[in-house]
Amino acid sequence: MSTSMTGTAGKSDFRPVLWTPGDWNAFFGFGTNILVNMLVLTGLLRFVLKMPDSLVFGRILPALGLMMCLSTFYYAFLAYRLALKTGRTDVCALPSGVSVPHMFIVTFVIMLPITIKTGDPMKGWSAGLVWVFFQSFLLMIGGFIAPYIRKITPRAALLGTLAGVSVTFISMRPALEMYMTPQIGLVCFGIILVSWFGGVKYPKNIPAGLVAIAVGMIIAWGSNLFGLGLGGLSVKGVGDAFASFGFSVPIPAIGQVFSGFEFLGVILVTAIPFGIYDLVEAMDNVESAEAAGDEYPTTRVLTADGVVSLIGCLMGNPFINAVYIGHPGWKAMGGRIGYSAATGIMVVVLSWFGIISVLLALVPVVAISPILLYIGMLIGAQAFQTTPVKHAPAVVLALTPHLAAWAKLQIDTMLGATLSAAQTVGALAPDKVGAVKTAAIASLPQQGVIYHGLEVMGGGSILAGLILGAIGVFIIERDFMKASAFALAGAVMTYFGFMHGEAVGIGSGLGVTPGVALAYVVMAGGLYALGKTSTSESYSSHPEMSAAPAE
Secondary structure (H helix, E strand, C coil): CCCCCCCECCCCCCCCCCCCHHHHHHHHHHHHHHHHHHHHHHHHHHHHCCCCHHHHHHHHHHHHHHHHHHHHHHHHHHHHHHHHHHCECCCCCCCEEECHHHHHHHHHHHHHHHHHHHCCHHHHHHHHHHHHHHHHHHHHHHCCCHHHHHHHCCHHHHHHHHHHHHHHHHCHHHHHHHHHCHHHHHHHHHHHHHHHCCCCCCHHHCCHHHHHHHHHHHHHHHHHCCCCCCCCCCHHHHHHHHHHCCCCCCCCCHHHHHHHHHHHHHHHHHHHHHHHHHHHHHHHHHHHHHHCCCCCCHHHHHHHHHHHHHHHHHCCCCCCEEECCCHHHHHHCCCCCHHHHHHHHHHHHHHHCCCHHHHHHHCCHHHCHHHHHHHHHHHHHHHHHCCCHHHHHHHHHHHHHHHHHHHHHHHHHHHHHHHHHHHHCCCCCHHHHHHHHHHHHHHHHHHCCCHHHHHHHHCCHHHHHHHHHHHHHHHHCCCHHHHHHHHHHHHHHHHCCCCCCCCCCCECCCECCHHHHHHHHHHHHHHHHHHHHHHHHHHHCCHHHHCCCCC
16 A cells, blocks of 8 residues: 655655745745835835935845845745655745834834934934834743644634734735726736636746736836826836945944833833734744644744844844745745745845835836735635634634724824825814814714724734634634633733723723723623533533442
8 A cells, every 4th residue: 555645755865945946936926025015114214204315225224134034044944944854845934024014013103203203213213123122022932922822722713813914904905006007907916816826827937926027017117108107107216216226234233222212111002012913923824834734833933033023123123023924825826945045135135235216116016916915815715714614704703803903094094194184285273183083083973984893893903803713713612611711811901902902001990991801701701601501511411420429
């Protein structure tokens, strides 16, 4: 009798292949994902925080490149070790890079307010470094706790809350961008879909991601000949971008880190809850990789993120590293070990030579958006495909806090833009802004928009999704005692504002959102009583178990 295993080889003389044809697909896909994030990040630093180019291209981006190179090389090494240990040829490295949610949080919640208050972007930079400094240690400590949390949390809850992130914050923006410029976006999306979902091969096995980007560039630049300007590219923009060329290596920024400690009170308010967010997100992504067949040690992953983030911080990078959502997607398109290390080399070249702005001037972002949407589709689908069918309602339940958080973000952004525009044209006095915003929010329920519900349900969405998903799974399995334990955990986290709240603390003494915390306590008590009753009924239904022992 002979057996065969897909993706395995004889272990005795097996040596993992460092590069496969599929790595080209994953490299262009993941590389463009990283590129988009770096372009957005550069825009935030230059145009939102108004940081000088000497700081952005001379200090921050080189440090960021070093951090991401260390991260991608380390995960390529872990993949090599896993392939060597298992003898499998289909092992895919974990994707990693700058944490996108944190990129916006540290910019708008930490660096921007401090920059405005002090009038000094260097102060804002120092505050961002301190924020990452504390986040790094929270990740390293959390790495030893995470395996226990993964052990007791159902997969549907872990992947369900991750699917919520993918459907909202990963998929929606690129989808909307595609339809804003459909002549490029939808065409590139079709090129990607027929290859990565339909299995169509392009001539000479050219990666679908590269074909999509090339076609997007052709349409964008070609449209300029007819005065259409699709994609917003221009020769002048390319010329201006070359002004950022130069060579810069990371320089230690330890002094800037410690000078930012003067803002410690403001920083810790967000550093602690988002440290917990990092912990849960990394666990979800490791779980996602395991569901796709690659089992990585959670402790090593989290501590590695913490260590490389700390190194990047001490060299001047105010953005934290994270294991990315999307491992199953890169694996599905053929990614193995090499694509991760190749991406690290690419990042160093882009950041140390200051050519990010040149690429932004050459490639329309809308040509890259379909790749991000594809990844979001895969992660959303994985939550249903790798969990029992009967757990599907729990997966949907885990999605809902993210829908609330995304909807609230759209409303908040719209209100902010409207009030800012009203001030700009002189239709609103500065001292009336707060009152007008309060009145606008108060009027939303009459228009059918339950803003307060979005605010409460969407607060701490990744933790809320995990708790709700776990409760749902255990109720479906009639394991009411475990469901009660998760409800009680939800009550504690809600009390302190880690979920269903906009701030960490104890509010007026009764918790940040006391009504929600109390409701979770009542739920926990009811589930506990139901669990005891079920246990008692099960026990009494077996007379041989309930009878007194024979003497």
